[in-house]
Amino acid sequence: MDKDYLFNMCVESMTDYLSEICQTQKEFDEQFDKYFTEDFLTKMYKLLINSVPGKVFSFWLDECSKYYKEDQEENFNFQEYLENIWGHGFELSNLLYSVILDELDSYSRRLETEHKDDLPGNKYKCKVLQLLANRNLQTYASILCLMQNGFGDQAFMLFRNMFENSIFSKFIFESNEQTAKAFYEAQNKDIKSKDDFSWVRYSNKFDKNERISFKKIFEKCKFEKNYADIWYGQYKLACKLLHTTPQGTSKTLCSNPTADEMFSLVGQSPFGLNLAGEHSAIILEESTRNYLCLFYDEKSLVFTVAIHKWIGEIRNVYYEITKKFEEDTDNLKQSK
Known part of the structure; x- marks a missing residue:
């Protein structure tokens, strides 16, 4: 953009006007010098300040549908591109959502029949664990939506919320009924x-x-040390991305791993989707298991074992996709 946008607009407007009414270059120069005064510029500036924003607004209003359709078409093409890369991972993640949704519904109905004698002393614990499992499933669906649209950073930011839900779920599972009631x-x-x-x-x-802090609640939960160290580190990474930190502001999970320069990402990217895909699936399994294991039955046992195996498949598939995609990207760069 020119340094003085309105000044240039004044000159262009006056040039266009004088070109229409003047017959010779001499006449044009005389008229230009006559009009081009400080008073004239002041009046023109005020006129433009009052009129140009309205014209810009009207232009946006007229072109809104056009821009929307163009963006939708571009987004559709990008989603097809993502499907070609990550499609198998998306399929596995989506099935995880669907089967857990079905099992949570089935288990809630079984509680009223097969476990009704266990409920009175665990009324609040059962309710809170159900709420946290449902909340994590809903957040997981949001993460999948972001991943399928190429927003890996934002998907991983939501993992932070899933992790907190899961820790509260485990803490309440391991605590008394009064804690759940509170x-x-x-x-x-x-x-x-x-x-x-x-x-x-x-x-x-x-x-x-x-x-009391979230970290102290986390430390009261019964985890193996290696597990606790690894997962709290991943949680802090998600916090860095979510909050306005120097690292979260200037770095992204979604940059091309072969890129030399650092940049601030605005828009969609095919990179960096694996971390949210893998981590959110693992945490979803844990919050679901806390609820289903409150009153064990054979159906819950079979389901949790099968889901654990499915999570392993999700991790393997996302790992293989990431590895192949990065290798292909690196080879493409070297061939140029």
Whole structure:
């Protein structure tokens, strides 16, 4: 864009006008010098400031449908491109969503018949674990939608929420009924309340005046050390991406791994979808298992074993796709 947008617009407008009414170049120059005064420019600037934004707005309004259709067509073509690369992974992820949705519904109905004698002493724990499992499944669906549209960073940001849901689910699963009841009843607290973790005190796992954080809740859960170190590190990576940190602002999971320069991504990318695809599937399995294992039955046992095997297949497929895609991209770069 020119340095002085409005000034150039004034000159162009006056040039067009004088070109129409002047017969000779001499007449044009005389008229130009006559009109081109400070008072004239001031008036023109005010006129343009008042009229140009309205014209721009009208142009956008007229062209809105055209731009939308063009963007939709471009997005459709990009989704086809993504399908050619990641399609098998998307298929496995989508089936995971569908079968867990069906099993959560089936298990909830079985609770009312096959486990009705177990419910009275676990009413709140059952309800909260169900809510957290449902919430994670819904978030997982959102992650799949973002992945299928080439938004790997945003998909991984949502993994952060899934991880927190899963940790709360495990903490409540391992705690008493009073903890679950406190969590459930906290939904009615003032949204401006600063103590979002007051419910965990009913677990008797924290000192009376101890300051509670998500990390402390995480540390109270029973994990193997290697598991805890790896997954909390991945959680912090997602936090860096989500929050306005120097790393999250200037770096992206979705850059071409063979690219030399750093850039800030705006738009869709075929890179970096594997991390959200793998991690969210693993965490979805855990929050689902916490709910299904509250009252074990044979159907739940068969389902959890099968799902664990399916998660392994998802991880293998995303790994192989990523490896092949990066190799193809690297070979393409070297051939140029």
